[in-house]
Structures are given as structure tokens and as C-alpha cells.
Amino acid sequence: MKRLFSLLTSMVVSLTMMAQGWPAQYEGVMLQGFYWDSYTDTNWEKLASQADELSQFFELIWVPNSAYANSTSNNMGYHPVYWFNHRSAFGTEAQLRNMISIFNQKGLGVIEDVVINHRASVNSNWLNFPKETYNGIEYQLTAADICNNDEAKDNGYNPTGAADTGEGWGGARDLDHTGENVQKNVNAYLDFLLHDLGYKGFRYDFVKGYAAKYVGQYNKTAQPEFSVGECWDGNKTVVTNWINGTKQDGVIQSAAFDFPLKYYINDAFSQGKWSRLNDGCLANDNNYKRYAVTFVDNHDTGRFGECPLYANVEAANAFILTMPGTPCVWLSHWKAYKTTIKKLILTRKAAGINNQSAILTKSASTNGYVLNVEGSKGKLLLLLGEATADTNGYKLALEGTNFKLYATENVDLSALEDIHEETFVAPSFCTVADGEVCAFFEAPTSWTTVKCWAWDANNNYTGGAWPGTTCTKVGANNGKKVWKWTYSGSLTTLPKYIIFNNANGQQTADLNFKNGGYYDEAGSLQGVVTDIRTINTIHIQPLSSTAIYTLSGQKVGGTPHRGMYIVNGKKYVVR
Known part of the structure; x- marks a missing residue:
């Protein structure tokens, strides 16, 4: 009987711990595995691969809402029609499973990505919802x-529920x-x-659309291991009030995205207002x-027209990956700065x-x-911008544009040695001629x-x-049209800034110009297109009598692996 009581007690404690919004002392890192469109x-x-x-x-x-939204193409799923049918623009239900x-x-x-603030109907009848089993x-x-x-109610229908407990949403x-x-x-x-x-677990969309207590009730019943709400507000009090509003029996039931910190990051890393990182947010x-x-x-x-960070993105990721809280790395940043982010994550761990x-x-x-954080195995010291600090007792883990990250001497950083620089490989239709001044842009699908x-x-x-010069469409990559701008004047200097726009009110922010730069729709510089030739390893075999070198000058023996090499004084990429 005593053993049974202990077992039951253990199960209750376990369930209670799971129902506390987000694990304590959690060392995990999250990836947002998508961007718009x-x-x-x-x-x-592709994600599974x-x-x-x-x-x-x-x-x-974190993946996008997988519920069927009456379309399996060009639909992000934020107006779900069905809840138990999970085919979407990202694949079939079998592929999802x-x-x-x-x-x-x-x-x-x-x-x-759980969307329960609103629901769309199956057809033009606004209140016609499917029957599911x-x-x-x-x-x-x-x-x-x-x-x-x-x-x-203003369009010929008669909804008879209670009044909304949060903000309205006009789309569904x-x-x-x-x-x-x-x-x-x-x-x-x-x-x-x-x-x-x-x-x-769940990422609750648009939680300002209904009272926080309902997220608490749903989580207490469902018992997800992880729950985070999109309480999109730069006011810390609004966000903490929402978190506290999820309490059930005095226990918080959900985490929240640190939107206040996001806005402080914009101010600090794009405008040099470093003191903003000390302002009130969840993580500090x-x-x-x-x-x-x-x-x-x-x-x-x-997205364009919203509030993206365009400057010092690499350093900003170093900041969230050094701070407490659970960092969520955006896929676009992961793709653009993969080598650095890998090393930052390994250093954090x-x-x-x-x-x-x-x-x-x-x-x-x-x-x-200057940010100094203590972990269970050592301390990290992050220097941003031109900041300096006493690094006695620390060793440099890695550095990049406008950041240096140090760890105490006892921290084992050997895992970083296995991370090698990944070469940006542009789509084959992106080419740059000798002396050409140009840039490439992966535009939003609506442009x-x-x-x-x-x-x-x-x-x-x-x-x-x-709005400037018309760009030329040169191809498509990952379903996005790629456009190229080429300078055709007589100036011998290079631009300092560049903006891409659709001639109809939508545009990127002021981006730092990089000749041959390949920019995604958010304005992130993914890499630089050069006149480098792309070849496969099988094409290198006949060159066995010709010396092959790494970019650092080291001679390669045997068949080279994926990466960039020097052959006969020219750069080649091995895919």
C-alpha cells in the first residue's frame, strides 16, 4: 500500500511539474523552422531530411500550423478550417507524421503553431464549420x-456566443x-x-485575442511539455500580466515570447543604443x-514592412544565445550564419x-x-560592439562582427573544433561578370x-x-523569384546602401550594400555571388596530377570533400 501511495504521489508531482508552462533549468535551444511563404x-x-x-x-x-486551411498551396495556415485534418501547403498528413x-x-x-483564437469556414458561408470525428x-x-x-454580425450573420474576451481578428x-x-x-x-x-508542445498564436486563463485551462487539461504564447507587445507588464493570467491553482501554465527584448535588440544592434539591453524584459x-x-x-x-533587424544580426544571435531564457533561432538567420550559430549553441551548452x-x-x-552569465559548468563573457572587459581567467570561444564571446578556462570547447565554415552556394543562374556591380534579391511571392x-x-x-531602376528576374529558388540589379552607369565607386521595393509601397529597410550580395526577402545577406565555378568531385578526379589547396593554402590529398578550394589559381566549389 505504501509503494502504491508513493507511486501515485510521484505521478501527481510529475504531472504538476509538466504543467508549469516551461521546464525549469532548461538548457534547450529552439529553432523556428520556417519563414513566411x-x-x-x-x-x-525537406525538414525531416x-x-x-x-x-x-x-x-x-517550431513548425507552422499544420491543420488544413482549405488549400494546399501558398497558404501559411493561420486561418484553419479543420482541426483533425492535417494536410497543408507544407505536405501531406503522412509526411507530417x-x-x-x-x-x-x-x-x-x-x-x-496552435491557432485557436479564430476559425475559418468551409465555404463562403461565414458560419459553416466542418463536422469532424x-x-x-x-x-x-x-x-x-x-x-x-x-x-x-455586420455581414448578414447571427453569431450568438458571448462577447469576445480579447482583441478581435477580422480575417476569421x-x-x-x-x-x-x-x-x-x-x-x-x-x-x-x-x-x-x-x-x-504548443506555440499559441495571437493570444491577445482571448483571455489568458483559457490557455491555462487548456494546458492544465492537455499537459504539454512546452507552451509559449505570442503576446505581441513591447510593454513588459502586458506580457507578464498575460503569463500570470494563465495560472491555474496558482501555477503558471505557459511561457511567452520576449517581445520587449526583441525591440530592445533592434535599438541596441541597429542604432547603438546599448543601454536598451538593460531595460525591463522577461529574460533579465x-x-x-x-x-x-x-x-x-x-x-x-x-518580413518586409514589419520590424526586422538588419544590422549586426550575427552579434544579436550571440546575445540571445548567451542570455538566460530559452533562445529561439529563426531559420533565416540559421541559414545565413549557420557556422557561427552552431558554435554559439555549442559554447552555451x-x-x-x-x-x-x-x-x-x-x-x-x-x-x-558587456554581458557576463554563469552556467552550471562555467561562465560566459560576451563583448558587444567596441566594449572591453577584463578577460583574465577566460579564453576566447569565438568572435564575429561586433562581438567576442569568452568562456572560463575550465569550459570544454573542444566540440567547436568539429565545426567548419560552410560555403554559400548561390543558385546556378546567379552569375557575376568581372567588374560587374550588382545585387540579387529573393522577393516575396506577392511581388x-x-x-x-x-x-x-x-x-x-x-x-x-x-522607386529606382527595374530589376531583372533571373530565376526561382525555393519557390521564390530571384531578381538581379546591375549598375549601368559610369561611376567607379560602389553604393553604400540598397533598397528593394515593389513600386507599390512595399520595400526593405536600408540595407548595407555588398557587391554580388544575395539578399532574402527579409533583407538578410545570405552570401556573396562571385565568378566561382561550381564542379562536382567526379570532375576533379582527372585533375589528380594538379595540386588542390584549401583557402588557407593547405594541400589536399585524395578527393576533396564539400567546400571551396583553389585549383590552378582559381576558386572552385565542390558540392
Whole structure:
């Protein structure tokens, strides 16, 4: 009897610990595995094929909403129609299940993008929702489950639910979470995600659309290992009030994205306002850093017209990967700075930094910032900008543009030695002639034309009349059209800045110009296109009598692996 009581007690404690929003002392790092319109680049099969690599660095991967939204092409899924049918623009349900299974086997938990603030109808009838079956029980929403102040009431419909408990959303019908039937449907949906599909946790979309207590209730019932809410607000109090609002029986039920810190990161890394990193956010508050999911950008903020960080992106990722909280790396940054981010993650893990690690020093000056954090295995010292500090007792782990990261001497950094620089390989249709001044841009799918505006302090390189020179479409990559701008004037200098726009009010921010630069739709510089020739290893075999060297000048013996090499004085890429 005593053993049975102990077992039951253990089970209750275990369940209670799981239901506390986000694990304590958590050392994991999350990847946001998509960007807006990344259907080709991040379909389920392509993500699954990267499981071996991703699982070496990340414990969690957040994927887009997989529920069927009445279309399997060019649809991000944020207006779901079905909850128990999971075919989408990213793949079939079978492909989804296979991806989740592979990730779970590799120890990489999948976080679903849960959209329960609103629901779309199956056709032009705004209140026509599908009947679905799960575990032998039928589920369906009706007009009685839609908030009575939803836009439907002004368009010939009669929603009869209670008033909305949060902000409205005009794109789909706002659900009445006070109602028993909505709660029944949501609880079944979340159970399906966890116990049928195999997700490990939830990213709740647009949580300002309904009262926080409902996320708490749903999580207490579903018991996800991980839960994070998109409380998009730069005011820390708003975010902490939401976190506290999820409490059930006095226990917090969900973490939140640290949006206040995101805005401070923009100010610090793009404008040099380093003191902003000391302002109030979740990650530097001992009461809330456990529930802080930090990020530099995501699929929303990183889009054109939103609030992406364009400057010092690498250094900003170094910052969140040194701070407490659970860092969430955006896929676009992972692709652009993969080598550096891999080393940053390994350094964080080597020092034992977790979401509740102690910040020993956070000091801002006019020219930089010093951050000192203590992990379970050592300390990390991050110098940003031109900041300096006493590094006695520390060793340099890695450095990049505007950052240096040190670890105490006892920290084992040997894993970093296995990380080698990855070469950017542009699409084959991107070419640069000798002496050509140009740039490439992977445009949003909605853009039908692309203009370029390039300038420096003294000159304009695109005609001097906005919106600038028309770019040329040169091909498509990952489902995105790629456009090229080439300078055709007589100036012998290079532009300092560049903007891409659609001649219809949408544009990137002011980007630093890099000749031959390949920019994604968020304005991130993915790499530089050169006149380097691309060849396969089988084409090198006949050159066995010719010396092959690495970029550092070391002679290569045998068949070279993937990377960049010097052959007969020219650069070659081996894929």
C-alpha cells in the first residue's frame, strides 16, 4: 500500500511539474523552422531530411500550423478550417507524421503553431464549420460558438456566443472560449496534436485575442511539455500580466515570447543604443526568465514592412544565445550564419547556460555592451560592439562582427573544433561578370516587379528618381523569384546602401550594400555571388596530377570533400 501511495504521489508531482508552462533549468535551444511563404524550403520532407544535423544543436523545432486551411498551396495556415485534418501547403498528413516521428527519434521535439483564437469556414458561408470525428466522437462549431461581436454580425450573420474576451481578428471568426462546446473542441484538438500526431508542445498564436486563463485551462487539461504564447507587445507588464493570467491553482501554465527584448535588440544592434539591453524584459527578470523565449526575429517581425533587424544580426544571435531564457533561432538567420550559430549553441551548452542562469554583469556604454552569465559548468563573457572587459581567467570561444564571446578556462570547447565554415552556394543562374556591380534579391511571392534604389553619401546609382531602376528576374529558388540589379552607369565607386521595393509601397529597410550580395526577402545577406565555378568531385578526379589547396593554402590529398578550394589559381566549389 505504501509503494502504491508513493507511486501515485510521484505521478501527481510529475504531472504538476509538466504543467508549469516551461521546464525549469532548461538548457534547450529552439529553432523556428520556417519563414513566411517558405513552402518549398521547409516542406515536411525537406525538414525531416535535416534531422541529423538539426538534432545536434536544437532540442525543439517550431513548425507552422499544420491543420488544413482549405488549400494546399501558398497558404501559411493561420486561418484553419479543420482541426483533425492535417494536410497543408507544407505536405501531406503522412509526411507530417513521418517528420514528427523522425524528429522524436532524434530527440528533437516539435512545437505546433496552435491557432485557436479564430476559425475559418468551409465555404463562403461565414458560419459553416466542418463536422469532424476524433476517437469516435463528433466535433463541430456552430453560430453559438462565435463571439456575438464578431464581424459576422455586420455581414448578414447571427453569431450568438458571448462577447469576445480579447482583441478581435477580422480575417476569421472569433471563437467564444467561455462556451462549453468551444472548450470541448479545443481540448480534443490539443489531445489529438499531442497523443495522435506526436507534437511535444504548443506555440499559441495571437493570444491577445482571448483571455489568458483559457490557455491555462487548456494546458492544465492537455499537459504539454512546452507552451509559449505570442503576446505581441513591447510593454513588459502586458506580457507578464498575460503569463500570470494563465495560472491555474496558482501555477503558471505557459511561457511567452520576449517581445520587449526583441525591440530592445533592434535599438541596441541597429542604432547603438546599448543601454536598451538593460531595460525591463522577461529574460533579465529573475521572476520571469524561466518563461522567456527570446528571439531576434521571426516569420512576422522578419518580413518586409514589419520590424526586422538588419544590422549586426550575427552579434544579436550571440546575445540571445548567451542570455538566460530559452533562445529561439529563426531559420533565416540559421541559414545565413549557420557556422557561427552552431558554435554559439555549442559554447552555451558547454558552459551549461539554462533559462534561469544568473546574470553576473550587464553593463552598457556608448560604444558597446558587456554581458557576463554563469552556467552550471562555467561562465560566459560576451563583448558587444567596441566594449572591453577584463578577460583574465577566460579564453576566447569565438568572435564575429561586433562581438567576442569568452568562456572560463575550465569550459570544454573542444566540440567547436568539429565545426567548419560552410560555403554559400548561390543558385546556378546567379552569375557575376568581372567588374560587374550588382545585387540579387529573393522577393516575396506577392511581388510581381522589383525596383532597386542604391546610393551613397554623394551619388545615386539607380537614376535618382524613386522607386529606382527595374530589376531583372533571373530565376526561382525555393519557390521564390530571384531578381538581379546591375549598375549601368559610369561611376567607379560602389553604393553604400540598397533598397528593394515593389513600386507599390512595399520595400526593405536600408540595407548595407555588398557587391554580388544575395539578399532574402527579409533583407538578410545570405552570401556573396562571385565568378566561382561550381564542379562536382567526379570532375576533379582527372585533375589528380594538379595540386588542390584549401583557402588557407593547405594541400589536399585524395578527393576533396564539400567546400571551396583553389585549383590552378582559381576558386572552385565542390558540392
